[in-house]
Amino acid sequence: MLKANFISAKEAASRVKDGSTICPVAMTLVSASESILKELETSFVKTGHPSGLTLLHSCGQSDRKDGIQHLAHEGMVKRIIGSHWGLQPRWMEMIANSKVEAYCLPQGQIAQLYRSMACGLPGKMSKVGLGTFIDPRVEGGKMNERTKPLPDIVDIISYNNQEYMFYKEVPIDVCLIRGTLCDEMGNLTTTEEAMKLEVLPAVLAAKRYGGRVIAQVKQVVQTGSINPKDVTVPGVFIDDVVVCENPMEDHRQTSSWYFDPSYCGQVRVPQGNIQPAPFNERKFIARRGTLELYHGAVVNLGTGIPNDMVGKICNEEGVSDDIMITVESGIYGGVQAGGIDFGIGQNLYAMIGHHEQMDYYNGAGVDITYMGLGELGEDGSVNSTKMGSRCTGAG
CATH class of the missing domain: 3.40.1080.10 (Glutaconate Coenzyme A-transferase)
Structure with a gap:
C-alpha cells in the first residue's frame, strides 16, 4: 500500500x-x-x-x-x-x-x-x-x-x-x-x-x-476512513506530511481562536447570539452604505470597514436573507469576522474556492461592492496600495 x-x-x-x-x-x-x-x-x-x-x-x-x-x-x-x-x-x-x-x-x-x-x-x-x-x-x-x-x-x-x-x-x-486530517496515504x-x-x-x-x-495536518487517520468527497488533495500529490505537535498554538483555525465549528459549517449559532457591532464612526459609515442595498443584490465586501461592519449591520436589521454577501475568500452569506480574522464567517450558506470566487468576480461580477480605501481622488480613483512609504499592496 x-x-x-x-x-x-x-x-x-x-x-x-x-x-x-x-x-x-x-x-x-x-x-x-x-x-x-x-x-x-x-x-x-x-x-x-x-x-x-x-x-x-x-x-x-x-x-x-x-x-x-x-x-x-x-x-x-x-x-x-x-x-x-x-x-x-x-x-x-x-x-x-x-x-x-x-x-x-x-x-x-x-x-x-x-x-x-x-x-x-x-x-x-x-x-x-x-x-x-x-x-x-x-x-x-x-x-x-x-x-x-x-x-x-x-x-x-x-x-x-x-x-x-x-x-x-x-x-x-x-x-x-495545511489540512485537518490525512490518512496513512496522505489523502488530505x-x-x-x-x-x-x-x-x-x-x-x-x-x-x-x-x-x-x-x-x-492535525491528525492522521486510517486509510479508507475519509469520505473521498472530503479529500481536498489526494495523497499522491503530497511529498511530506508534518503532524502538528502543538495545534493549540500552531494549527489555529484563525488568529483569534483555536476552533469554532460555526466558522467551518459544522454547526450554526442562533442569529440573535451574534453580538452587534458597537456604535462608532465606522458603523455610521457602513450603515449609510447599507442603505444602498436592494432585495436580491449579490454583494462583495472588501477589507476594513466593509467586511468588519456590513454583515453585522445586516444581521441586526434582519435583512441578511434578503441579499447575498460574498467575500473574496469564497464565502457566501452569514456574518463575517473582521480585522485580523478577515475572510471567514459564521452561519454561511456556501463556500467555494478562492480562485473560483475570483472567476465570478472577474466574469459575471457582483451587483454591489463595498471597498476599503486608503485615499480617494476627486474623480473617484481609489488608492489602497501605497500611502507614503507604507506598502500595503492592492489585495
Whole structure:
C-alpha cells in the first residue's frame, strides 16, 4: 500500500534549499502552516539557510506577528511576489526600505495563475490590471527602487484587437499547505478550515515544475476512513506530511481562536447570539452604505470597514436573507469576522474556492461592492496600495 512520508517540522524546513521559490497557501492566519514557517525562521536565524528565496503568495498571510512574517528577514527572501501586506508590518518595512525585491500583483490573478501553471500554460491573460500601477507601461507592480530596474513579470499582449495583461509563470519549488486530517496515504482534508482557498491548484502548479509539496495536518487517520468527497488533495500529490505537535498554538483555525465549528459549517449559532457591532464612526459609515442595498443584490465586501461592519449591520436589521454577501475568500452569506480574522464567517450558506470566487468576480461580477480605501481622488480613483512609504499592496 502507498504510504505518506511523515517528517518533523524541522525536517520539512531542511527540504527548502537556498534560492528556492516557496509558495505557502493561506489567508490572514487561516490555513497557515505555522509549524513549518517557524522552523524555517529558526533555521535561517541559526544557520543563515535557507537564503535567497522567492516568496510567492496570493493573499496576505499574517496577523501582524505570525504567518509569513516568519520569513521577513533580510537575506532570507530575495524576492517577494504577493498582493497584500497590510497585516505584515515587517514585510512593509522591508519593502519600503528596499531590503527585498518586491512585486505586487492582484490577489485573484495570482490565485488563478496557479491553475494556469498547473495545466501547462506559460501564464495567465486578463483585463485586470490594465491602466493601473500593475501595468508594465506604468510601474509593472514594482514596489520600491530596488525593483524598478529589474525585468517585468507582466506583459501586455494583444488578442482579437484587444489589450490584455499577461501574468507570467512563476515556477514553484516548494508548496506549503495545511489540512485537518490525512490518512496513512496522505489523502488530505480541510474540513475544519474556515476557507477552501486555492490549495489544489497551487499543489498541482508545484507538481508541474517538479516541485515539492509539504502539508501540515492535525491528525492522521486510517486509510479508507475519509469520505473521498472530503479529500481536498489526494495523497499522491503530497511529498511530506508534518503532524502538528502543538495545534493549540500552531494549527489555529484563525488568529483569534483555536476552533469554532460555526466558522467551518459544522454547526450554526442562533442569529440573535451574534453580538452587534458597537456604535462608532465606522458603523455610521457602513450603515449609510447599507442603505444602498436592494432585495436580491449579490454583494462583495472588501477589507476594513466593509467586511468588519456590513454583515453585522445586516444581521441586526434582519435583512441578511434578503441579499447575498460574498467575500473574496469564497464565502457566501452569514456574518463575517473582521480585522485580523478577515475572510471567514459564521452561519454561511456556501463556500467555494478562492480562485473560483475570483472567476465570478472577474466574469459575471457582483451587483454591489463595498471597498476599503486608503485615499480617494476627486474623480473617484481609489488608492489602497501605497500611502507614503507604507506598502500595503492592492489585495
